[in-house]
Each structure stands twice: as structure tokens, then as C-alpha cells.
Amino acid sequence: MDGADGPPSDVLETVFHIRETEHDGDRIRYYGEPLVPRRSLADELREPFRRSGYRLDVETGREPHETTVVATPADGRIDGVPWLNLVLFAATVVSTLLVGAVAWYYIPPSDLASNPLLALRAWPFTAAVLGVLTTHELGHYALGRYHGVDVSLPYLIPFILPFGTLGAVIRMRGRMPDRRTLFDIGVAGPLAGLAATVVVTAIGLSLEPMTVPASVFDTSGQVIVFNDPPLLDLIATALGQPTEYADPTKTVHPVVIGGWVGMFFTVLNLLPVGQLDGGHMVRAMLGRRQETVASLVPLVLFAIAAYLYYVRNLGFNESVGLWAVWGLFATAIAYNGPANPADETPLGWKRQALGLFTFGLGALCFLLVPIQLLG
Template identity: 80%
Template sequence: MDGVDRPPSDALNSVFYVRDVERDGDRVRYYGEPLVPRGQLADELRDSFRRAGYRIDLEAGREPYETTVVATPADGRIHGIPWTNLVLFGATMLSTLFVGALVWYYIPYSDIAANPLVALRAWPFTAAVLGVLTAHELGHYIAGRYHGVDVSLPYLIPFVFPFGTLGAIIRMRGRMPDRKALFDIGVAGPLTGLVATVVVTAIGLSLEPMTLPQRVVESSGQVIIFNDPLLLDLIATALGQPTSYADPTKTVHPVIIGGWVGMFFTVLNLLPVGQLDGGHMVRAMLGRRQETLASFVPLALFSLAGYLYYVRDLAINESVGLWALWGVFAIVIAYNGPAHPADETPLGWKRQLVGLLTFGLGALCFLLVPVQLLG
């Protein structure tokens, strides 16, 4: 077990009667019976095993009365330089700089092609977007490490229009120990992301508005409008700042778009389906009844798309396609389902309340028509 301490058997023996031990490479399985309530067993062992470099999973034993404690080296620890994470971070920084300069700072493509360094003018936009996305994923990462779950550092995903990124993800390996860990890891992302989103939005609202180039003001083509979520309006009202201007040559500072991105991704991540944050949270809150709720999510999203298209008479590219696409996506991710914890002990009322409040904050970020075309 190079680079990893041996499992702390003393801590195990105080709460678990060991009948047999089986080694499978670096993994150690202890077969026996808990000396404390099974729901408490993982809590009693987690800290001492984590300090020794292991994560703890509980599984069924070989006999009906047995429990198996599985100690696995925590591969989520950072050994050396995480090159993949750094390369994706660098690529996403470049893509958001380019898209930010072209789309949100109105720098002509010819100017960027002639001197790519002019794209650095968009660094506030890049910092805002990457800040809210990274904060969200680091929330998951910190909660995962706290609970001894093997989690990776965030992987940011570069993209093109309109934000230069598709978001970020982390990877979780191994069995989820219990519903508390599943809930904490799921809720940590939206809450930390929303804190960063509020900060970024407040900063953006306090900055001077952008002055549009004359060529943009005189343009007669279609304009994409990103409508304001209620949370953004509440922050603006609290600060006494406008979110639009009567002067057609003025527009909000691009940093506010970073806040908009944080709110929009919060809504999508809180959908109670599959491996999304909302899926993990509701699985922890409701148990296996989450699967019934998740089955209605695609129908709800398709209904939104149908309402906008047939009742509101919006074009397919004005949020109709967005909700229809996420309806398809929800079907795909619902097939895999959320993580299933080894310990199904229900959550206490405090975590249930935090979950409801988090979904309430997510509702403040929801827009029936997030984007639409004018002109």
C-alpha cells in the first residue's frame, strides 16, 4: 500500500465486531456486526479512516446478519499535478475570453484576429463566469472530501456562443456512504454557486454600464435578449441599481452576465432527476420515491416547450428549443438515476429544511422565457 497508511483497525474494533478480513489489492473488506446502530457506524469511522487515506463504504455481508465495512484508498487525493483539469481550465479561459470579447464587449472579429491580445479586455467577463462555475463545483468537491467520498477536482468545459463554456463537472467514484453525504454533496454546489452568483451580480451592477459601438446601435438585425430572473431584480432593487437603460447606447456591464449564467445553471442543476444536483438532493430527501418524481420531469419540460410554442406563439429558437432539448436530456440522465447510498437512514428535519430552502432559491432563478429574439 505505497503512499497510503494502513486502515486504523483500533478505531474499527471499538464500533465493529470483525469476524473476517479479506484483502483485494489495496481494498480491505471487514465482515462482521456493528456494535453501534448501523446508521451511526460510518460516522464513527469516517474521520479516522480519512486521515489514514481511506474512504469508507458499507455493504451487505455474506450472511443476512452481517455488515461489510469496505476500506478503499481515497484516489481522489491530489498526487502531483492534475494536468487534465488545468488544461481544460486554460482552454475554457481562452474560450470565454474570445466569446466575451466578441459577443459581450463588441470587439470586431477582425480586431481580435489581427491582435488576439485585445481579447484580454474581456477578462472581467471570464472571471465572473468561471468564478460562479468553479465555486459551484468546489462546493461539491469540499463536501465530498469532508464525507470521505472519492471526488475529482472540477473539469471545466470549453464551448462557443453565447458564454464560451458549457459549465463544469466533477467525478465521484465509489459507493455513496449514506443519505446525509449524498444530500450534503448535492446541496453544496448550488449553495456555494449562488453565493458566488450574488457577489458577482452585485459587482456587475455596481460597475458603469457599457457604451455600445455605433455600428451595434444602428444595426437592424435581430437581437438576443437574456431576460432577468427574479433574483437578479431583487439584488438590483436592494442596491438601487438599474438592469436596463433608456439610453439605447447603454447596456449593462458584462460581469452581470456571469451572474445570469450562475442563476441559469442553478435552475438546470436543481432539476430533480438523475445525476443532477437536484436528483441527488431529492434522492436523499425522499429515498427511492425520487424515481417517481423524476419520471415527471421530462413531461414538465416538454409541456413548457409546448406552452411557449402553441400558446405564447414563440418561435422554436426562443426558449422553446431550450426546454425541449432539456426534456430529451432529462430522459437520458433519468435512465442512470442518482447515486444510491449504502445507508438509507432518513435525513433529519434540518437537512430537509435546507433542501426546501435551496429549491426555493432556485425558483427565484427560474425564467419561463430565459432568452428571446427581438427585431
């Protein structure tokens, strides 16, 4: 059959015994038993269903020994081109160039207004920030494709200060087949992103420091300081490079900020709640006990905010506000929960160890006070 007639049922019948067919809007469910090993079923059917314009999911049926094959019309693309991804990518390149030029290369906004091409000086900053964020999401994408899960290309999110972006996301469609797949896709992002972060940070520390113009010091007001996570200090120590300079007019190259962004977003993504990477990983590692862990995360974040405000006497517009806002965010997304796999077979010890190792790397990126106001 072609895409206009529906899913290729003739191909399905060669590997799946259909007992019942159910239409749910545009979605079609086939109930029955596989004629091949269940893990091979999706591999056999995914490509012919894709050519017919359908996304394929294999789920547990209504009865213990029953399997359900679900065919869902795939999201349409014009000429196969992911236009939304490309438009967001272009917008984020522009936003990071502009923000990088003003905030990190100290180009006055008035100069940019008269000559926007000056923003191109900030291309190393843009390459560093988008490099670590895109690599993180491509880690998810690669493992999703490897496991046959329908995942989108990364969607970059343009924004304003301080980095010109809010990060990047991918979409995962359909139900996760098992906990192993959920874990692999979840852990791939942080590991890939951290690898890129280490490379970007090492490159940035090896570059000549930036000279801060005298006009910046003449401007009254407070200065935002981004404190060094332990991982950044470890990389600097290994390379024998400083992160601070005796000369107050010198500061690290903006490429190092790309590494800082990678570490900061790694910490946030590894929070074990909802659809964050940490939520998926802990759901795969602990099963439904993940809900107990997730319920504690907002309390911990609020406790950090309270400690910084009442004990450390920091203002709300510093890291206090950061952790308080993320406490509210974690509360909201905790109710949605992570993806629920169809197969609840526990993970083996190797994946459990890899998960603990990844959370350990994330701990090296954590700071109680990542952002501070001085002056």
C-alpha cells in the same frame, strides 16, 4: 504495508474484525464488523489507505449486521498534480476570454485575429462566469471532503457561444454512506453558487454600463436577449440600479452576465433528476420516492416547450428549443438515477427545511423564457 503491497490490512484490523476477504479485480472487499462506531470507521482508515494508494468506502454488508470495507486503487496523478483539471481550467479561461471579448465587449473578430491580447479586456466577464461556476463546484468539493467522500477538484468545460463554457463538474467516487451526506454534498453547490451569484450580480450592477458600438446596430439580423430572472430584478431593486437604460446604446456591464449564468445553471442543476444536484437532494429528502418525481420532470419540460411554441407562438430556436432539449436530457439521465446511499435513515426536519429553502431560491432564478430573439 506500503502501496506496492496493497491496502494497510494491519491498520484495518485494529478497528475492524475481518471475517472474509474478497478480490474483485483491483478492488478488495473486507466483510466483517467494525470495532469502533461505524461513522468513525472511515475517519480512522481513510488517511492510511490514501497513503497506500487506495480509496476507502464503507458499505452495508451482505447481511443486516455486516459491514463491508472496500479498498479501490485511487486514480493516479503525476507528482500529485491534477493536470486534467488545470488544462481544462486554462482552456476555459481562454474560451471565455475570446467569447467575452467578441459577444460582450464587442471587439471585432478581425481585431482579435490581429491582436489576440485584446481578449484580455474581457477578464471581468471571465472572472464573473468562472467565479460563480467554480464556487458552485467547490461547495460540493468542500462538503464531500468534510464527510470523507472521495471527490475530485472541479473540471471546467470550455465551449463557444454564448458564454464560452458549458459549466463545471466534479467526480464523486464510491457509494454515499447515508442520506445525510448525500443531501449535504448536493445542497452545498447551489447554495455556494447562489451566494457567489448574488455578489457577482451586485458588483456588475454597480459598474458603469457598457456602450454598444454603432457598428452593432448597423448589422442586420436578430438580437439575442437574455431576460432578467426575478432574483436579478430583486438585487437590482435592492441596490437601486437599473437593468435597462433609456439610451439604446447602453447595456449592463458584462459582469452582470456572470450573475445571469449563475442563476441559469442553478435552475438546471436543481432539476430533481439523475445525478443533478436536485436529484441528489430529492433522493435524500424523499428516499426512493424520488423516482416518481424524476419521472414527471421530462413531461413538465416538454409541456413548457409546447406551451411556448403553440400558445406563446415562439420559435423553436428560442426558449422552446432550450426546454425541449432539456426534456430529452432529463429523460436520459432519469434512468440512471441519483446516488443510492448505503444508509437509508431519513433526514431530520432541519435538512428538509433547508432543501425546501434551496428549491425556493432556485424558483427565483426560473424564467419561462430566459432567452428570446428580437428584431
